Amino acid sequence: MFDKSKIYRVLKGTKLYRQACDTEYKDIMFFGYCIYGTYSSSCKTKQIQIWEATKDFDTFFMIKETNKGGYLLSSIVDIYNSFFPLDIKDETEYLSIKKDKEQLTKITQKLESIGIDSWTCSVENKSEMELCLFNTSKNKNDFIRFLSMEESNSKELSNKNSYNSANIITSHNRSNLR
Secondary structure, three states, rough: OOOOEEEEEEOOOOOEEEEOOOOOOOEEEEEEEEEEHOOOOOOOOOOEEEEEOOOOEEEOOOOOEEEEOOOEEEEEHHHHHOOOOOOOHHHHHHHHHHHHHHHHHHHHHHHHHOOOOEEEEEEOOOOOOOEEEEOOOHHHHOOOEEEEEEOOOOOOOOEEOHHHHEEEEEOOOOOHHO
């Protein structure tokens, strides 16, 4: 089930959206590729942070399929189960892996041990996608930088997304990696 060859390339200049209470770099940070990808945040604020990719970087693409309704189904549970067969999760627990600090740390540390420091997956198995960066407090500006904050109901943000600022790279076209 684990296929390390599925890559989602985030291009330099890609805007990333975050609903958070501060702009400090954390060990694990989630960003939406559109503002709707930020609404599952545990921090309730009416402001959306806008960040930017400072260089091209690759993320592990954790989408296993698109269903008939066009929703993207995350492979996070499958990957977690392949890494931790004694702690099996079912499909309804995909959110707990991302929201429970112990489970999130467990999977990010395992991914880091095999050279993966970020992933892209769906937000709650819907059509929006999110980026998870690990160790951003150590890498700071290597990948992203904070730009500004906007009110979530701002007209500036209403139709913003960064899906056209990224490329999906699979084992079929992996030779395109820089």
